[in-house]
Amino acid sequence: MAASKEDSHSQFHQNVKQSNLKANGQYDQPIRHSRSHSTSDLPAREFEERTLKPSLYEEAGTESPDDALYSEVSSLDSNFSCACCYELMVQPTTLNCGHSFCRLCLARWWKTSQKTTCPECRQPWTGFPHINIIIRNTIDKLHPKAIRRRTASLQPFEDTKLLQEFEEFGEAEEKTRESETAGGRQDRLRKGFVWGVLTTLGLVFFFQILLNWNRQDSEMLVYKPLSRWRPADVSQWLSELGAWAADGYSRQFNASEINGVLLEGLQSEGELEKEPFNINNSLHRQAILIALEKVKQLGGKPPIDLWEFKALHQGLSTFLSYTVREFPRLTMTGMYMFYYEDVFLPFIHLVCPARSAVSGEANIIVQYYSEDIAWEQWVEFIPKFLFLPYYLYAEFAWNFADVNALPVAFTLANCAFLTMVEAKAITAFVRRGVRTTFFSLKRQTNMLFVIFFSCLLWPIIPTILTDLMFYISMYYSPCINFYEVFMQ
Structure with a gap:
């Protein structure tokens, strides 16, 4: 028991x-x-x-x-179960809506439906879904054997190929989204840049109108005949001839009450030696007489700065501001053929001054009042004309930096940017051939049409509109060329 x-x-x-x-x-x-x-x-x-x-x-x-x-x-x-196959999730992928699926199940859904939506709630996903690392690591720790069996069962060639196709689709989507984002950012940057430039240009135009509101062009010396010159006008004219005249003769003529009528009556160099002129230097007398003859020929003082030239030649200044930018060499050729004495001769004497054998004060007449161009000037001018035309314009503008600081600064910057633009165009021509160069001439072709129709309609275009066109070319063009060089 x-x-x-x-x-x-x-x-x-x-x-x-x-x-x-x-x-x-x-x-x-x-x-x-x-x-x-x-x-x-x-x-x-x-x-x-x-x-x-x-x-x-x-x-x-x-x-x-x-x-x-x-x-x-x-x-x-x-x-941890997939909502599609109701098995333990392999490579769990979480969508924006919060639902998670096997990555292979999500790829099959995408392949069959051709939609980027959630298989359970049909909400579209944004971006490309990635594997949820937290859920994957949790499943690996809680069910290591089960997840190994599930992973081993999903290794056929078809599944691997489908996953690879799904990943390639995701990479393409991300690249497209990045390009769209970059393009949108570029568009916003472009719009901001353009609006900033337009606002600045509008302010400059507004203040320029305020500064010139009470200024009458008829009172400028470029419009005044010599007989209407007052002693202050004579003093201003002498100071613009150079330091040799501004130091002594300008104050002397003003103190002696010398007006335009007295200057108009001068016939010979010897009269400048007598009272009330008292000019003892023969070279100075000769230079003043030559400058005086030019005033008599023009009917007014020759323009000494940008604004005087614009007031005297409003149409020509606006025309040159656009043609110099797009056709620098053709513009110089046109100046030589049609505006030799008024534009080209002063231009070449400033950018390529003559190396005269006469030194000192005697070089004043040769440099500023000579109507001949020496062969040394042509030797210096032609290479610059062919290879660096904008450098010539920059040299010309630099001579007026003391009287037109702001326009000269914009002109120098524009010449530098235009030289870079031309260098880029030449590089593109060397690399890609004639076809690319043909399409790059589209802007120049459009500018030709604009200039042509502007010349036809010039008599009926309001003055304020021509001033706006001039200021756009002066202040807006450097900003556009800066954008083309550094931001495109």
């Missing part, structure tokens, strides 16, 4: 141990396994615990620890 009791007790303890192992192992299975167990295999004590304890928790209105643990694990596993 004792032996039989010991055998029955050992058998009971063995059954309890096996039932405990089964009970502890039931939560390690996936959530798809049934929770039901056969009560016939359980010993009496555990059967009572499995049947009586839930009733006690139900009477108390609380949840049993086993049910709570099972519910928690089931909820945890369901969050």
Whole structure:
């Protein structure tokens, strides 16, 4: 009897141990396994615990620890299940809406539907979805064996090819989005740049109108005949001839009340030596007489700065401001053929002065009042004309930096930018040939049409509109060329 009791007790303890192992192992299975167990295999004590304890928790209105643990694990596993295949997610990918899927399932959905929407809620995703690293690492830690089996089952060639196609689609989408973003940023930058330049140009134009509001062109010396010159006008004219005349003769003539009528009556150099002129230097007398003859020929003082030239030649100044920018060499050729004495001769004497054998004050007449061009000047002028035409214009503008500082600064900057633009055009021609150069001449062709129609309609164009065109060419052109060189 004792032996039989010991055998029955050992058998009971063995059954309890096996039932405990089964009970502890039931939560390690996936959530798809049934929770039901056969009560016939359980010993009496555990059967009572499995049947009586839930009733006690139900009477108390609380949840049993086993049910709570099972519910928690089931909820945890369901969050790691793909909403398409209802399996454990491999390479979990989370969309903008918050739903997560296997990356292969998402690729299959994209391939079959040809849509970039969520397979569950149909909400479009923005951007390209990437693998959720946090969910992937969590699954790897909680279900290492299951995820290895799932990953091994998804290695066929078709699946790999589909995933590769899906990734290529994503890369193309990201490149397109980046280019659109860069293009939008470039458009915003371009619009901001243009509006900034237009605002600045408008302010400059407004202040220029205010400065010239009470200024009458008829009172400028370029319009005044010599007979109407007052002593102050004579003093101003002498000061503009150079430092040699401004230092002594300008104040002397003003103090002596010498007006335009007295100057108009001068016939010979000897008269300047007498009272009230008292000029003892023969070279100075000769230079003043030559300058005086030019005033008599023109009917007014020759223009000495940009604004005087614009007031005297309004149409020509506006025309040159556009043609110099687009056709520098052709403009110089036109000046030589049609405006030799008025424009070209002063231009070449300033940018390529003659190296006269006469030095000192005697060089004044040769440099500023000579109507001949020496061969040394042509030797210096022609290479610059062919290879660096904008450098010639910059040299010409630099001579007026003391009287027109702001326009000269814009002109020098514009000449530098235009030289760079021309260098870029030559480089493009060398690399790409004639076809690219033909398309790059589109702006010059449009400018030719604008100039042609402006010449036809010039008599009926209001003066304020011509001034606006001049200021646009003067102040807006450097900004456009800067944008073309550095920002395109």
